Amino acid sequence: MSDTMFNELRTTRIYEKIVLQIRHLIKEGKLKPNDRLPAERDLAKTLGCSRTSLREACRVLESEGLIVSKPGGGRFIQKVDERVPVNVHFNPVDVLEKSAVMHFIEAREALEPSIAAFASERAEEKDIKKMEAALKAMEEKLKNPDEKVDADSNFHLALAEATQNFVFVSLMETNLSMYRPVRKQTLQSEERYEQSLQEHRAILNAVKRKDTQAAVDAMNVHLHHIRENVLKERD
C-alpha cells in the first residue's frame, strides 16, 4: 500500500476561504490598488462570518503585503510595488542596499535562459499574444515609471507562462516583484529602456521562430545588459 494512496483531509478554516476569496479578487483586478475594503464590521456581515474570522484573514493578507490596515482609516489594497510582507526577514531597504540586488539577478541568470529555451519549444498561440501585448505596451513610450516596470514584468511573466510550467511562473513572479524598486530605477533611463525594448523583441522573435538557441542567446544578452546596468548604478 502506498503512502500517497490516501489524501490527508483538511478542514478548511473560515479565514482560509476569506483569504482565497480576497486574493482572487485582487488577482482578477476586481480589487485595485488603493481600493478600500468595506469596514470590518460591514464586510463580516456581508461575508456572513464573525469579525474575528475576518480579522484572522486580514492578518494573513497583511503579513503577505497584499493589504495594509490603518486604525481609524480602514484597510487598503497595496500597490504592487509596495507589497512588502510585514514579517519579512530582510528589511526592504536592505533589498536596495548592499549586494542583495545582485542576488536577484543571479537567480534570473539561472532561471531565464532555461525559461527562454522551454518557451521557444512550447509557446502556444495565446502565450505569443500575451508577449506581443506586453511588447506593444512597452513601445507606447509610457511616461509613468510604474507602467514601464509593469510592461517589462508582463513580458517576462508571459514568457514564463509559455513554458507551460507553473513552477517557472511562480518563481519568476516572486523574483520580479521582490526587487521591483530597483528595476523601476534602472528602467528610468530613456536609452536603457529603448535598448531593453529591442532585446525583448529579439527574444520574442526567436520564440516565434521556435529557434531555441537564438532565444537563449537573446535572453543572455538581455541579462548581461541588466547586470551591467545595475553595476553602473551602484557606483
Add this chain to the structure above:
Amino acid sequence: MSDTMFNELRTTRIYEKIVLQIRHLIKEGKLKPNDRLPAERDLAKTLGCSRTSLREACRVLESEGLIVSKPGGGRFIQKVDERVPVNVHFNPVDVLEKSAVMHFIEAREALEPSIAAFASERAEEKDIKKMEAALKAMEEKLKNPDEKVDADSNFHLALAEATQNFVFVSLMETNLSMYRPVRKQTLQSEERYEQSLQEHRAILNAVKRKDTQAAVDAMNVHLHHIRENVLKERD
C-alpha cells in the same frame, strides 16, 4: 526636499511581535519540528496577551506552513520539508498527478547547476560542515523514508546556502518541499538511494576543492539520474 526624508511610522501590532518571536524560536532551534506549542489559553497567558491576538499570529504562521493546528490536539511545529503554505495556489494532489512532477525537475535543472557553481566559489566553513552533516545523516542508512528525504533535502539546502544568496535558498526551499511526496517515493529504492549518496559525495568534494566545473558536472549527473528515475516510476 526628498520624499524619503521622513519615515512612515507604523505601530507594531501584537500579533506581529508574536509571529517574530515564534519564528525566531523555530529558527534558533528552540522549537523543533513536531514540538507542540503550549495550549492556546496557556500561551496567551504566558505572553500576556489575549487569545485573539495569539490566534491571529498562529494564522499567519500557519499560512506560512511553519505550524499546523489540530483541533483538539494542539499546534505543532512543521517539519522543514512539510512547510507547505496553507493558501498555496495549486492543489498538492495535482503535484503528484499529471506532468507536474517534471515541472519541478525542470526548475531544479535550471537552478541547481548554477547553485553548484556559486557554492563552489563561495562556500564557507560552516556551509561545508552543514553539507557534511547532511551526508553523514544519509550514510547512516536511515530506515524511515521521511528521514531519507529530510537528509537529502538538507544537503541541497545547505548547498543553496553556500551560495550566500538568499534568493537561491528560498527558491530551493519552495521547490523541494513542493514535490516531497514524489521524492519520498523515488528514494525508497535501496540502490537508487545508494547511488544518490555517491552523487552527493561527488558534489561535496568538488565544492570543497572549489572546482566549479566539476561541481556543475556532478550536479548535472545527479539531476539526470533524478529525471531518469522519475520517468521510470511513471511507466
Add this chain to the structure above:
DNA sequence: TTTATAAATTGGACTGTCCAATAGCCCAAC
C-alpha cells in the same frame, strides 16, 4: 491486556465591550 466509555483538553468560532487612531466637518483666527 485489550477494548469501550466518560471526562478533560484543545482549537474553531462567535458575541459584545472598550479603547485609540483617523477622517470629516465646522468654525475661529489670520
Add this chain to the structure above:
DNA sequence: GTTGGGCTATTGGACAGTCCAATTTATAAA
C-alpha cells in the same frame, strides 16, 4: 483663502467570555 483647533462618527486593535466539535487522556469494563 488658508491654516489650525476642536468636535464627532467611524474604524481597526485588543480583550473577555461563551459555546461547540474534535481529540486526547483517563477510567472502567471485558
